[in-house]
Amino acid sequence: MAALPEDRPPLIGEDDRDMAVRRLQESYAEGHIAHEDLDERLHQVLTVETRSEFAAALASLPEESAGTTSTIAAAAGRIQRRGVWRVPRNLRVESAFGRVHLDLSRAVIEHSVVDIEWQLGTGGARITVPRDAVVDIEDLRTGWKESLYKPRQHSRPGGPTIRISGTMGFGRLRIRHARR
Incomplete structure (x- = not known):
C-alpha cells in the first residue's frame, strides 16, 4: 500500500x-x-x-546554553504569534485578561527543548505545535478548567519537546498538533 x-x-x-x-x-x-x-x-x-x-x-553535542528568557506580555487584549518567527529556548507568556494564541507550526525552533511558562489570569490560550513535537504539560497548574491535549498516537522521533509550565486562572489551554 x-x-x-x-x-x-x-x-x-x-x-x-x-x-x-x-x-x-x-x-x-x-x-x-x-x-x-x-x-x-x-x-x-x-x-x-x-x-x-x-x-x-x-547527537553527543553539548547542550545549547539555555540563554535568557524572552517574555511576551499584555495586561489586556490578545497575544498572538504565528507564521515564521523564532522561538526562544525559554518563553514566558503573561496576560491578565485576554486570549493567547501561539502557532509554532511554521516557527523556527532551534532548540531540542523549548520551555514555555504561562502566567495567565483570565482568558483562553491555544498552542499549535509542530507535527513531530512532544508536549509535556505536567508542570502546568490550572485553576478553573483542565487543559485539552491529546498526545499524537503515531509521533515521529526527532521533533522538539515543548514543556509547558506555570499557572492559568480562569481559562482553558488547548493544544493541537499541526496537520502538516
Whole structure:
C-alpha cells in the first residue's frame, strides 16, 4: 500500500539545516568535536532526509546554553504569534485578561527543548505545535478548567519537546498538533 501524503515524514527545512551547521561549527570551535568529525557531520546534516538521521548528526553535542528568557506580555487584549518567527529556548507568556494564541507550526525552533511558562489570569490560550513535537504539560497548574491535549498516537522521533509550565486562572489551554 502506498504511503499517503500525510504519512510522509516532515521535510527538513533550510532553517533547520542552517541551525545544525551553526551548532556543529560552534562545537568544533569550542573543541568538542574533531575536524574529521565536523566534516562527516556537516555532510550528514546537509544531505539527510529524515528527522532521525538529522538528530543523529547532532547527537553527543553539548547542550545549547539555555540563554535568557524572552517574555511576551499584555495586561489586556490578545497575544498572538504565528507564521515564521523564532522561538526562544525559554518563553514566558503573561496576560491578565485576554486570549493567547501561539502557532509554532511554521516557527523556527532551534532548540531540542523549548520551555514555555504561562502566567495567565483570565482568558483562553491555544498552542499549535509542530507535527513531530512532544508536549509535556505536567508542570502546568490550572485553576478553573483542565487543559485539552491529546498526545499524537503515531509521533515521529526527532521533533522538539515543548514543556509547558506555570499557572492559568480562569481559562482553558488547548493544544493541537499541526496537520502538516
